[in-house]
Amino acid sequence: MKVGYFPGCSLVGSAREFNESLQAVSRLIKLDLVEIPDWNCCGASSGHAADHLLSLALPARILALAEKTGLRDLLVPCSACYNRLITTVYELQANPRLKSEVRELIELDLKLDVRVRNVLEVLKEAMEADGSSRIAKPFAHRVACYYGCLLVRPPKVVQFDRPEDPTSMDELMQAIGAEPLDWAFKVECCGAGMTLARTELVAKLCARILDDAVARGAETLITACPMCHANLDMRRGDIEKAAGRTFTIPVMYVTQAIGLALGLGPKELGLHRHMVDCGPLLAAATQSSTVNLQS
């Protein structure tokens, strides 16, 4: 399976391990990632709040470059980028006048025929297509799948999974031998948009997420969003202060969990880059039987 790839700034910066683990897993499951040349910022952090036209033009340029590769699918692992790109497609498809305005602005041909895909759907498809990949070490842990707010919303735009109770990540985790838990904060906001402006509020929101996951017996949180990861992992000190208690639960990217199950080492998957130590989790006894991915 061959797809266009737009990493976005997080994956080459604060979320390098997401990129590293995604690339490592992709090699094993025969997912060919073709990085879009000369990509630019998607405008997620402040662009879309500042100027509507700009907020469409930035993603539109990425889409136009992706179209040039001739690939039908564009994988956008960062959920903030994913949301911006898919929203742009939605808005411009509905408004031809706006589309031509944007096309003039970016000075590139824009057909909007590329499918913007998130990491969950692409991984699922690639793993199913590559029937040969086998689980070397089942990821036998109780996990809380944390989707965050951007992957599934707004439902009419992204049209992915059930907006209030998504299951696609849970299914992926089940496929690698993990036990996804039924918990209440799957799509709750972690407050990423306010992480600099109102840190103490964000810490409170994150604390509730961690609290419910721990209370239900999760050994790790699984996420697919660099923003969520940054908040829940890097802000752990603030969170503990807000909650008045400590949390040892690590937060892993979905690709890292899959990588471990496929037999990759922690280093290859960038697990050492996390603030919260994944060591104790990895040290816990795991079964070593081989399970077929699709079973």
Next chain:
Amino acid sequence: MSRIGVFVCHCGENIGATVDCAQVAQMSSSIPGVVHSVDYKYMCSDPGQTLIKEAVKEKKLTGVVVAACSPRMHEPTFRRACAEAGLNSFLCEMANIREHCSWVHEKGDQTTQKAADLVRVLVEKVKRNRPLRPIQVPVTKTALVLGGGIAGIQASLDIANAGQKVILVEKDPSIGGHMAQLSETFPTLDCSQCILTPRMVEVAQHPNITLLSYSELESLDGFIGNFKARIRKKARKVDEKLCTGCAVCTQKCPQKKIPSKFNAGLGMRTAIFVPFPQAVPNKPVIDIENCRYFKTGKCAVCQKLCPAKAVRFEQEDEILEIDVGAVVCATGFDVVNTDFFPEYGYGKYPDVINGLQYERLASASGPTLGEIRRPSDGKIPETVVFLACAGSRDRAKGIDYCSKICCMYTAKHAMLYRHKVHSGKAYVFYMDIRAGGKMYDEFVRRAIEEDGAIYVRGRVSRIYERDGKLIVKGADTLLGGEPIEIKADMVVLATAAVASPAAEELAQKLHISYDSYKFFSEAHPKLRPVETNTAGIFLAGACQAPKDIPESVAQASGAASKVCGLFSQDQLSREPLIAAVNRTAPPQYSSCTGCFLCESVCPYRAIERETITTRGGKPIRTIARVNPGLCQGCGTCVAVCRVKAIDLDGFSNSQLYAEVRALA
């Protein structure tokens, strides 16, 4: 050759001040076919009308044009005058030179010229009018009432008490509908069953009412006064005539764990069952899906024990064909279930229930005998959260409308809970309180002020279970959007009232229109609220839109009076301005090509297929035919017909053509 009379009215100064009426009469006299033309101060006055009548007789007029006010004002007056003089009333037309001319233009030649033009248009029209007679249609004086809820019961009783025959069809084994499920009713808190059951019994005993319970409409054909209904009487597997209602069968049936629909899934029933003790008719039905005998061929306990030998396993559905003159559709509504709400747990928490389930909990005849006990463990909840607008007014859920009854019943629920559990806490989340109605707002105030229900203005974003409690997360928007969390023991969702699942199919059987939510459409939202666009079919109750009991009853009585009005005549008289397909000499028989492109434009389904046969019955061709009983005269088919095989009396092709040419 036409002999047309033109009568120009001054309407005192109203026309005369701006239009030179004498000149209009003068100009009209030169229109070919006009043999008489006069002006007069008040045409509608007695002397004015006499002027017309005399001219009709003396000049042997074949048509009359009165140039005066709007035909919406005085057309009946002048048509009556013509008829009295012996001229067919449809040979009289009015030229509107007041509302459309003298009142809207300044005095001058151009205004006079316009009045003369308008007269000329109508002269050309009236030349092509033909004498018509009002259409007479016989009336079958039996009403079909669909649905035996409170609306259907009320409509049936009203019609029956007026001396007309009624056939009441109910799909369930008993009449009563949703109202029979309710505990107490707002705003008086009288017991729902106590006020309903006497009515149910009255229906069963009324000599003019034939009750067909456990039956459904298969099809309806025909038109106002002359419908043919086919009704499927589903097999009860019990001979209603023999059964005495002793209930031995329902007590002894070994299959006891079937969720009871009447108890909204909170109680259990047997496979042979009567939905509730006060059911009418109080005769059991065998649910063959769950009956051990029908599943395994063994058991038949009911049959063995029945003292009246009334159980009939071999009984089949029966189709009844009935002639009726009018239909009252009172098929009611449904509420969405808790599994409609992913954010509230997709129905997986047993203690998140909907309003109807709560009614059963609060009802003395319900599974807990009226004690508020939560479904999961039967404990009395200490904190109950009520959510108004669960689904209603929520675009994301595809339900834009207000379900109308929830504000009131939620207040009632909170009140009943506080009456029954004095130490309990009742929270109500609401968007805004819609308590318009007699004693309604007072009722809500009572819930808040006297019964201590805690009203929180805000919506609930999520409900989840934690440590045996239901965590209800919401916001209090009156206190600056402060997020709040309530640890509840039970949550009641006032889930949206929606059209019943079979509504669309039924509407198609009845040929009535429905809105995007599948609620049936009334003929006019303000002025014809109980009629449908199909003449002779009326609406009552919540099948039209969510409604409470008094509204449903009022509409049912309205529908009943419409039916009685219809039945007060032996024949129906209708304006004859309707369309017809032409007939010509053989071998064509009609210029209709039989393409039937007109069929779907007709809002009244008046276009039928008619096969022309030889004398020996051999089909020659199939052409369109307009059913005169159904046609309302809109003329949309006329405009669609390429060959002009359909024409419309009063607005015929030759008339409209001539009217335009009159302005050349």
Next chain:
Amino acid sequence: MSEFEPKIIAFVCNWCTYAGADLTGTSRMKYAHNVRVIRTPCTGRIDYMLILKAFSAGADGVIVSGCHPGDCHYTSGNYHARRRWMVFRSLLDFLGIDVERVRFAWVSAAEGAKWAEVVNTTVADIRRLGPYTEYQNLIGRGVERSFQV
């Protein structure tokens, strides 16, 4: 030379626009005298041929008006009319016939003021466009003018 007085023929439905124009009258609102109203039961009845016939009868402009969507006395005549007009208007435009000379409007029975406005703006528009000689020249030597009963 006297000023050009446009000739406007209006086809209106009985239940909304005709009644709306009655209301204009009862409210004594003044509007241009140039319009001649032909009453039809419903916009669904208004055949495109009538619009052509109006032009060949020398009209410089045509108004077609009825109930707003959803208000049709016959529930759906105006919806069918709307589609037909869309197609007809496209066709006229494709053939180079000036579609500005046909004014489609929804005027309800309550919109007396709107009827006056529709007539006045149409008359003003047609005044600006001038006599419809382009079409009338096609009529030639009165082929149709010989029409009589």
Next chain:
Amino acid sequence: MAETVRRTSGQTVVNDMEALRQRARELLDAGTVQVIIGYANGSNRRVRPFFARRPEDLERLILDDRCVLNLAVYLRKPEVKALGKAAVIATPPLLRSILQLAAENHYQESEAVFLALDSAGNVLELSSAEQIAGVLGSLPGSTGQDACVPSADRMPALSAGSTDRQARFAFWKQEFERCIRCYACRAACPMCYCEQCLVDSNQPQWIPVAAHSIGNLEWHISRAMHLAGRCVNCGACSEACPAGIPLNLVNQFLADRIQQEFGQKAGTSAKLDYALSVFSGSDRETFIK
């Protein structure tokens, strides 16, 4: 001007004529049909409709890109019906018109047999609308401009982007003025099956019958309106017009507009889906003020 766009190439595009003839022969021999309706060479390098009733006639059958006249019109003619059941050499436009006729109750199941060639050169024998609808999309030449008839992009006044209304008016005025009101367009059109055409009705005389400007314009407007949502774009009208008026452009334009606005396309199914007898509450009405 329109003369320049007429194509009379006459190239043979069908190599499997023998297979078609063979199947036609079998049908005649078996008595399944009594006549084969197809095309044959006429005078002056033109094709003409051909009615083969004997096996030896079949040698004269041809099928190439000049065969634009829509043979469906003959199915409704009493004199053709009198010959017995027919098999028709079918092109995709003809099959589309059969579907539309079936939708309008003017083709009955198994009334005739249609012989069409699929892309592999196999002969398909079709008689029900259902069969036709099933294979139509896969037949060679079933998409796009499959008739050798005028197309709008060759008319400067009509080409996309032309906003010059007066140029369009002048163009059509000139075209329609050449019309001699022979009604060959009507006779060639399978959808013009009305026994009494509007133009032939004289009470009232909606459309002047004389061949002068106004009557011609009104006739062609009426023809276009009557075919709006029904024309299957076979191009037979343009082919038949002795004055060379590119009539199909008008029909095609309306067909495109209707597809854009309402998503409906004539000749795609035997189920009646006539754009002007249905409506949607959300139809666009920007032009209604």
